Amino acid sequence: MSDIFITENFLLQSNAAVELYHEHAKNCAIIDYHCHLPPLEIAVDHRFANLTQIWLAGDHYKWRAMRADGINERYITGAASDWEKFQKWAEVVPHTLRNPLYHWTHLELKRPFGISDRLLNPETAAGIWEECNAKLARPEFSCRGIMKQMNVVLVCTTDDPADSLEHHRAIVADTSFGIKVLPAFRPDKGMAVENPSAFNAWVDKLAAASDVDIVDFKSYMDALRERHDYFHACGGRLSDHGVETIFAEDCTESEARAIFAKVRGGAQLDGAEILKFKSAMLYEFGIMDHARNWTQQYHIGALRGANSRLLKALGPDTGFDSIGDWPIAQPMAKFFNRLDSENKLARTIIYNNNPRDNAVYAAMIGNFQDGSFAGKMQFGSSWWHLDQLDGMTRQIEDLSNMGLLSRFVGMLTDSRSFLSYTRHEYFRRMLCNILGGEIERGLLPRDMKLIGGTVRDICYNNAAKYFGFEQ
Secondary structure, eight states: OOOSSSOTTTTOOSHHHHHHIIIIITTOOEEEOSOOOOHHHHHTTOOOSSHHHHHTTTOHHHHHHHHHTTOOGGGTTSSSOHHHHHHHHHHHGGGGTTSHHHHHHHHHHHTTTOOOSSOOSTTTHHHHHHHHHHHHTSGGGSHHHHHHHTTEEEEEOOBOTTOOOHHHHHHHHOTTOOSEEEOOBOOGGGGOTTSHHHHHHHHHHHHHHHTOOOOSHHHHHHHHHHHHHHHHHTTOOEEEEEESSOOOOOOOHHHHHHHHHHHHTTOOOOHHHHHHHHHHHHHHHHHHHHHTTOEEEEEEOEEOOOOHHHHHHHOSSSSOOEEOOOOOHHHHHHHHHHHHHTTOOOEEEEEEOOGGGHHHHHHHHHHTOOSSSTTOEEEOOOOGGGOSHHHHHHHHHHHHHHSOGGGOOOOOOOOSOTTTTHHHHHHHHHHHHHHHHHHHTTSSOSOHHHHHHHHHIIIIIHHHHHTTOOO
16 A cells, blocks of 8 residues: 555655654654543543544534535534535545645544545545444544554643543543543633623532632632642643633722622623723733643634624534634733733743734743743744644744744644644644755754754653653
8 A cells, every 4th residue: 555645754845854754753752732632531431433423523624614615514513424424524625625624634544544545535435434434443543542543641631620620530540541631721711701691600610619609709719729729639730721812901809809799790791891800810810820830821812703693503613713813912911021020920832823923922922031941931833723834834933033943842732633643743744844944955954963852852852841741
């Protein structure tokens, strides 16, 4: 069987790139420090019945492409059979040329399924369906089996503060499984006061999880700190925040108390009150992370739920989110400066979703590097709509021009799929191609010890050290 598209040297356009990838990047283990994998599926070592369930279910990237290609919703999120949904996806794939889905689709067929002698299209769909389904029935294609195949050593999931973390505890208790699965603190619902009923329902859940009677803003913060401590006891060392922009409005403690009391009473807040409360909470979360020596992450700039009709019909995270364009430089500087002035700025990663802002992010982190830790402030890997070859290349270029690429903590999947680990491979090939090309053009020295070491650092070593995962 010969590779017809995803060859061994896919994306590697020079001899130096080939050497860097195969000798330095390819075999690095994976630390996937931000993902959305369901801990339950890892805890029970779930097996997927067929390719649609592991590959198409929940993948709003593919769903958007299918809608753009005129596929009826019945075959996307509707009542069609799994085979019918896969068959429709196979019809769409040839039309995704130059969309990153074309690369990702064939990378994921090659690894872990070993299919690289044909492209997915209507003619090959039945054979690929049968071959992949047969493999999914084998132990090495369970959730844990796939993680082992892909050389994963640690993942950080994304978890609500009110989550019991029972599945994380079950994974830790299972000594037969050597891959670490750690929780990450995602308190977005704890500042979402624009919807009082949803916020209050969540606060009630928080009260039950923390065993704290939440009667005012002080007890609310006590409950959140209790859950932060609980996450730490369960191995959590990262927080994550999905925000439109960095909220940095001035808000006194008395104002925060009054706003909390108002929303707990069921009243609708005005715009200024909402921004003040979000700003107060983002600051408080930053204080918690610094106190525990955590890393804080900010995924910034997604415009969510743009299509209200389909959002109402299908719910969130179904493919109706896009790039937002909120102002970012001034509020980000103000927020980080406040924490830094109080000597409470934790290690920080900022992720950009708008290509116009890449240089802004790359320059911003330099303002708050303080010599306390190499690469303390990180311009994170391209996120969501920029998570593709062009977006990743631009992020590497801007980070290189304005910061230290050598200290970069590298790639993450940010995915709900156990087949997404090939995104690390995609990133590594891209990185080696950039550096290898510059070696060939004389822009970098032909020093494979130096540059190969930098590649290994970006692919694994930097993340292991940065997050304290070296053991």
